[in-house]
Amino acid sequence: MKIFENLADLSAQVGQVVGSSEWITITQAQIQQFADATGDQQWIHTDPERAQAGPFGATIAHGFLTLSLLPQFFEKTIAVKSARMAVNYGLNKVRFLAPVPVNSRLRAHFKLVKSDPIEGSGLQMLWEMSVELEGQSKPVCIAESVLRQYE
Numbered sequence: 001m002k003i004f005e006n007l008a009d010l011s012a013q014v015g016q017v018v019g020s021s022e023w024i025t026i027t028q029a030q031i032q033q034f035a036d037a038t039g040d041q042q043w044i045h046t047d048p049e050r051a052q053a054g055p056f057g058a059t060i061a062h063g064f065l066t067l068s069l070l071p072q073f074f075e076k077t078i079a080v081k082s083a084r085m086a087v088n089y090g091l092n093k094v095r096f097l098a099p100v101p102v103n104s105r106l107r108a109h110f111k112l113v114k115s116d117p118i119e120g121s122g123l124q125m126l127w128e129m130s131v132e133l134e135g136q137s138k139p140v141c142i143a144e145s146v147l148r149q150y151e
Helices: 007-011 028-038 048-052 063-068 070-075
Strands: 002-004 017-020 078-080 085-096 105-118 122-133 141-150
Touching: 002 007, 007 078, 007 105, 007 122, 028 063, 063 070, 063 085, 063 141, 070 105, 070 122, 070 141
Parallel strands: 002 078
Antiparallel strands: 017 105, 085 141, 105 122, 122 141
């Protein structure tokens, strides 16, 4: 984990890959919980037997499940001691470039693209986030995320 004393120290990292998360394993239980929460019960996610004969040879994680892991990846990768709060402000671009098979491992890489002061002693930061599937060179998901942090 990269720890910064304050937002100014983090802001000085513009243009750099600030950190990479630890690996996490995507389980069928997670995929099913996400399907239950969202109502997306498509068989490629929820039916292991049918998915085994399908195009991916196993069930795959929902793209939005992969995307929803970004806050968890971020929280375990980058911290600012003086920050009292962080708010997800939105996404500019998201692409799902490859499937995420059940029981595979993912990690995320965070590049700080832009950092601007905002009202209330904070920064609005644009992060380029890339999610890597272990053993693959092509990312499975890339996203531009706008995050606001306040001191």
